[in-house]
Amino acid sequence: MVPLKDNNPVHITPYVTYALIAINILAFLYQASLSPQALNVFLHWAAVVPQELSLSFAGIPVNQPVPEWVTLITAQFLHGGILHLAGNMLFLWVFGNNVEEKLGGIKYLLFYLSCGVLASLTQWYFSQNSSIPSLGASGAIAGVMGAYIIRFPQAEILTVLPLGIFFPTFRVPAYFFLGFWFIQQAFYGIASLETPTNIGMESGGIAYWAHAGGFVFGAILGPLLGLFNDKSYKG
Numbered sequence: 289m290v291p292l293k294d295n296n297p298v299h300i301t302p303y304v305t306y307a308l309i310a311i312n313i314l315a316f317l318y319q320a321s322l323s324p325q326a327l328n329v330f331l332h333w334a335a336v337v338p339q340e341l342s343l344s345f346a347g348i349p350v351n352q353p354v355p356e357w358v359t360l361i362t363a364q365f366l367h368g369g370i371l372h373l374a375g376n377m378l379f380l381w382v383f384g385n386n387v388e389e390k391l392g393g394i395k396y397l398l399f400y401l402s403c404g405v406l407a408s409l410t411q412w413y414f415s416q417n418s419s420i421p422s423l424g425a426s427g428a429i430a431g432v433m434g435a436y437i438i439r440f441p442q443a444e445i446l447t448v449l450p451l452g453i454f455f456p457t458f459r460v461p462a463y464f465f466l467g468f469w470f471i472q473q474a475f476y477g478i479a480s481l482e483t484p485t486n487i488g489m490e491s492g493g494i495a496y497w498a499h500a501g502g503f504v505f506g507a508i509l510g511p512l513l514g515l516f517n518d519k520s521y522k523g
Contacts, residue, residue: 289447289465291382292457296443302385304393308400309377312425315365316373335363335421336408342416364404366423376425382445383429383436387510390439395513403431403506410501422495427502430473434506437466439515466503473499 322330333352336359343349344356354362367373388396407427415422436443441463448457473496 289449289460289468291379291465292446292448294382294386294440294443294445294462295459296386296440298385298389300385300389302388304397304400305380305384305388308384308397308425309380312365312367312373312377316367316370319366331366331421331423333359335359335366335423336412337421338412338415338418340419341412360405360408361401363408363421363423364401364425364428367425368423372424376429380425380429380432383432386440386443387432387435387515390515390517391510391513399435399506399509399513400428400432402509403434403502404428406505407431407495407498407502410505411495411498414497422498424495424498426495427498430499430502431506431509433466433469434503434508435510435515437462437470438507439510470500470503473503 319327319330333354337356340350340352341356341359350356367376384400387399391399404425404427407430408422411422411427441461443462444459445462445465446457446459447465448455
């Protein structure tokens with residue numbers, strides 16, 4: 289299922305959501321401008337490498353141009369391909385503006401980045417010896433989705449279901465769309481535990497634990513930062 293839009297209008301201009309989308313796109317364009325060799329080097333130091341993060345947590349020096357913990361933030365703005373980028377930005381476009389309106393721009397940015405960091409740490413916990421870089425905005429956006437489902441469970445999501453050459457659309461409540469998405473990520477994350485692998489993004493390059501972790505942390509952090517305050521921030 290792919291979300292197209294919700295029926296949950298906002299009364300602000302969601303500048304932070306727009307800025308996050310723009311930064312992600314610019315970062316991807318920069319990636320696309322690099323040669324394959326330069327791109328590999330760039331992703332190695334800017335994405336999260338679980339094995340190196342584990343070493344840094346143990347106090348063992350890692351030969352990187354930036355401290356390894358910084359990659360928990362920089363990795364949130366990198367993507368593995370145009371479809372990876374497009375899918376993430378679509379979800380952020382649909383769900384981000386409402387959460388931004390309730391939290392306010394500054395708290396929303398803090399919330400977004402925190403969810404991304406916690407999502408990456410969740411994935412790291414299950415793949416601490418991986419040498420494969422992990423990257424993407426999915427964990428942070430999962431946090432946005434976790435906040436959305438508890439704040440706007442009854443909002444209707446216009447959804448398209450690709451069925452070969454047919455693309456039927458229908459409206460479903462947010463609790464169903466996002467709840468199904470979360471259960472799917474958790475299921476695949478649990479299934480990946482049975483697979484003997486040492487890579488950071490198991491099962492075809494998808495970091496299911498980052499998605500599930502980001503979603504849960506978003507549902508927790510959102511209320512702590514004022515998600516249920518009646519006052520919406522103008523801007």
